[in-house]
Amino acid sequence: MRQYLEWLFQEVNFVEVRFSTSTFYLMPRVKSFDEEEVLTKAMNLFWKQGYSATSIQDLVTHLGINRASLYDTYGDKEQLFKKSFELYRRKSIEGISHLLNSHSNVKDGFYELYNKAINEALLDNDRKGCFAVNNTTELVPNDNNCLEILTSNRNAFENLFFEYLKKGQKKGQIKKSKDLKSLASLLFTIYNGMLVVSKINRNKKELNDSVKLALSLIE
């Protein structure tokens, strides 16, 4: 009976079981930390230091939870890292999709995109750069799973850019002769370049001038 209840609890994550004769309550102690909040902290640490340079001890110190809780909740280092990166990817693609689509003019949209990237880079005293770019340079090709994730990441971005450009082209904001596939690809390349260069070049005006020049590609 006891074993059956344990199995049942694992399977359905129930809180209360009523039988015809009596009622069993199995109410364990609730989680005292927010899983996503702690995951965000892990994300920021991996983002800043990279996968290899971040030790479990670093994580234990910065996450504020116990070593055992870390392993119980997120699995080993690699799993925690992957979960961190997934969180980043989700937030990242959501934010950029929203940003672009809140500008009906394509050039405005990309201006805001690049500008936001620059502003965030310059405001970040940790100079973390972009988590996806960092992972590309650190982990490809030594980690095949990461390569897959980054490949689908690139596809997601280029498709997003492409569809956005296409909408603009239909509205007459871009010449019909433009090859939007190549343009989307180049804009993604420039985006990546900005995220690298802004770790070195902290001059806002210079970065901004580059952006303005890059936008001349869209017309």
Add this chain to the structure above:
Amino acid sequence: MRQYLEWLFQEVNFVEVRFSTSTFYLMPRVKSFDEEEVLTKAMNLFWKQGYSATSIQDLVTHLGINRASLYDTYGDKEQLFKKSFELYRRKSIEGISHLLNSHSNVKDGFYELYNKAINEALLDNDRKGCFAVNNTTELVPNDNNCLEILTSNRNAFENLFFEYLKKGQKKGQIKKSKDLKSLASLLFTIYNGMLVVSKINRNKKELNDSVKLALSLIE
């Protein structure tokens, strides 16, 4: 006398000393490995795996020299890494300077530059990317000395690009109204972006189309 000779040997690296009365020969065993050749191997390993992920044992295995010889010749891990990166930087800037200046037409020059980068990226089964870009994302800002080196690296590139563009502008290949500082900066940003993206996108045609589109900035 003995001490003086040792000092003199260190200072001038001499082989033979003749005095009025007699001749002293101090000819130790010569180095059996080529310092730069081994340093090149170290460079390739750091380049592929990054600083943190490369252990001394990895280096001992791949360099083909003894652990003690490694420390005696290059110092500790950090010094060996810095020397590796210096070698890369020197070769890199020399090669690119030569490549650009062997094309009198600016657009041709940049086309060859980007094309060479893409070809080398696609031919490299290790997908090492660019050592400088990799170091930027891995080590900035956690290593201040590396930041300095990368800052001067960026200046060297942007100046090289700028001077090359200026020469072309004088020859009438670029409109007088073009802001060459921003253009040089953007071309460097695109170069960085290409070196990141080519780790993920292995489609030569797509990369090439992006390059051609990017070159439309120069006119």
Add this chain to the structure above:
DNA sequence: CGAATAACAGAACGAACATTCCAAATAAAA
């Protein structure tokens, strides 16, 4: 209270880490 279990602190594990040291082998020229 008792039962259940999350979260904890911290010890323990073996492996890998960077680095140093030592004795033996090697090479060059007197």
Add this chain to the structure above:
DNA sequence: TTTTATTTGGAATGTTCGTTCTGTTATTCG
């Protein structure tokens, strides 16, 4: 041969790594 110094294999050192385990405390509800 002897002298000098490089290079070597490999042991040794002490630290840090990722991971697991043990025992304690805290919290939930009947």
